[in-house]
Amino acid sequence: MTKKLMSSVLVGIFLLSIPFFAAAEGKHFEDVSIIFFPGGSEGDSFASVVYRGAKAAEEDLGPKVDYMWSSWLPDKMVAQFKDAIAKNPDGIAIMGHPGVAAFQPLVDEAIAKGILVTSQNTTLPEIEAKYKDKGFGYVGQELYPSGLMLAKGAAQRAGLKAGDRAMVWGLLGQETRGLRTKGCIDALKEIGVEVDYLEISDQVNSDAASGTPVIASYIAAHPDVKMIITDHGALTATLGTYLKAANKKPGEIFGAGFDLSAATTAAIKEGWVGAVLDQQPWLQGYLPILQICLAKKYGFAGLHIDTGAAIIDNSNIDFVAPLAEQGIR
Template identity: 50%
Template sequence: MRIRTLLALTLVTLASFNTSVSLAATRSGENVSIWFDTGGPVGGAYNTIVQNGAQQACEDLGCDIRFLYSDWSPQKMIENANRAIASKPDGLVVMGHPGDDAYEALIDEAQDSGIIVTSSDTELPRLMAEHQAEGFGYAGTDNKSRGTLLAQEALRRHPMKAGERALVWGLKSKPNRGLSTVGMIEALEDAGLQVDYMEISAELDKDPTLGMPLMTAYLSRHPDTKMILIDHAALTGQLENLLRAAGVGPNEIFAAGFSLSPATAAAIQSGYVDLVGDGQPFLQGYLPVLQVVLTKRYGFSGLNINTGGGFISRDNIDLIAPLAKQGLR
C-alpha cells in the first residue's frame, strides 16, 4: 500500500514538473507579429532607446517585430501605419504625433481588421477612449504636465527675476506632442519671464546637428538669455555642442531638456545641461509590445501607463550614466 502511495505521489510530481516545463517553454508572445514605429530616424538617439525596449520585450515574450522609422515626420507616421495595416500584423504600435484626427480612419480600419493598435510617446486621448476595450493603450508621459513640471523644476533650481529672458525651443505646432512646449511657455510666463520661442523645423527634428547656427544666431542677438528649455530629446543631446559653438561656457546659462542619452549624460557632467526630464523611453518601447501580447492572448483592455521617471541632474547622473551607455536610459 505504501509503495502504491509513493508511486502515485511520484507520478503526480512528474506530471506537475512536465506541466511547468511545458508552460515555461511556451512564451505568451510566440507567433504574435508586431509592427512598431519608433518615430525617429535609423540610429536616432531617442528612438533607438525606444527600439531597444521593444526588442527586449520581444526577446522576453517570443514575438516577432518589424521596426519602422519616420524621421519624426507626422506624414511618414501615417504612411508607415498604412503599410503596416496592409500587411495585417497582429499588432501595431504608433506614436501619436499626427494627432487623433489624422489617425482616426486608419485606426478604425485596423481595429475592424482585427489588428491591435496601441500608442507610445505621445498620447492619442480620443482614439484611446474609443478603442481602449480593444487593447488601445498608452505608454508615455502626459505631455502638457511634463513641460510644465520641467519648467517649474528649472525655476526652483535656478530662480529668475521677472522680466529676465528665457528661450523655449520646441514643437508647439504639433497636436498633442506640442502640449509639452505649451506647458513650458506657460510656466515661464506665469513666473513673469520674457519668453522667446523657436519652432523646431522638420529638418532639425530629423537632424539636430543643424541647430548649431540657429543657436549661435539667437544668442548673438540675445546675450542676456538666462535659461534655455529644449522640448526635444535629440536636440537636448546636442546642447553642449550648440552652446560651445556659440561661445558659451559651462554653467553660464541654465539649460534643460528631455530624455537621457550618452551625449546628454556627458553634457550634465560637464556643466552644459543642468536638468533633464526623464520619460524613460525604454519603457515606451517595452510596454506597448507587452500590451499587444496581453490583449492578443488574454483579452486585456488598453493600459494607460505614465513612464515619467522624475529628473536627472548632477545629483544622480553618476548612477544613471552607465545605463545610458547601454541604451537603457
C-alpha cells in the same frame, strides 16, 4: 486606489509573470506579429532607447516584430501607418505625434480589420477612449504636466526671476505632441519670465546637428538669455554643441530639456545641461509590445502607463549614468 497606482500595480504583475510565461511554454507569444514605431531614425539618441526596449520585449516574449523608422516626421508616420495596415499584422504600436485627426480614420480601419493598435510617447486621448476595450493603451509621459514640471524645476535651479529671458525650442505646431512645449511656456510665464519661442523645423527634427546655426543666431540676437529649453531628446543631447558654437562656456546659459541618453549624461556632467526630465523611453518600447501580446492572447484592455520620472541633474546623474550608457535610461 488611483488609476495611476492601479496601472503601476498591473504592470508590475505582468512583468513579474514574464518568467512564468517563459518557463511554462518558452516564448509565450511566438504566434503574435507586430509592427513597431520607434519614432526617430536608427541611432537617434531617444529612438534607439525605445528600440532597445522593444527588442528586449521581442526577445523575452517571442513575438515577431518589424520596425518602421520615421525620422520624427508626422507625415511620414501617417504614410507608414497605412503601409503597416496593409501588411495585416496582429498589432501595430504607433507614435502619436500626427495627432487624433490624422490617425483616427487609420486606427478605425485597422481595428475594423482585426488589427490591434496601441500608442507610445504621445497621447491620443479620444482614440484611446474609443478603443480601450480593444487593447488600445498608452505608454509615455503625461505631456502638459511634464512640460510644467521640467520648466518649473529648471527655472528654480537656474535662479530665474520675473523679467529674465528664456527661450523654448519646441513643437507647438503638432496637435498633441505640442502640449509638452505649452507646459514649458506656461510655467515660465507664470513666474514672469520673458519667453522667446522657436518652432523646431522638420530639418532639425530629423537632424539635431543642423540646429547649431539656429541657436548661435538666436543667442547673438538675444545676449541676455539665461535659459534655453529644448523640447526634443536629440536636441537636448546636442545642447553642448550648440552652446560651444555660440562661444558660451558651461553654465553660462542654463540648458534644460527632455530625455536621458549617454550624450545628455555627458552634457550634464560637463555643465552644458542643468536639468532633464527622463521619460524612461526604454519602457515605451517594452510595454507596448507587452500590451499587444496580452490584448491579442487574453483580450486585456488598454493600459494607460505614465513613464514620466523625476528631474535628473548633477546631484543624481551618477546613479543613472551607467544605465544611460547601456541604452536603458
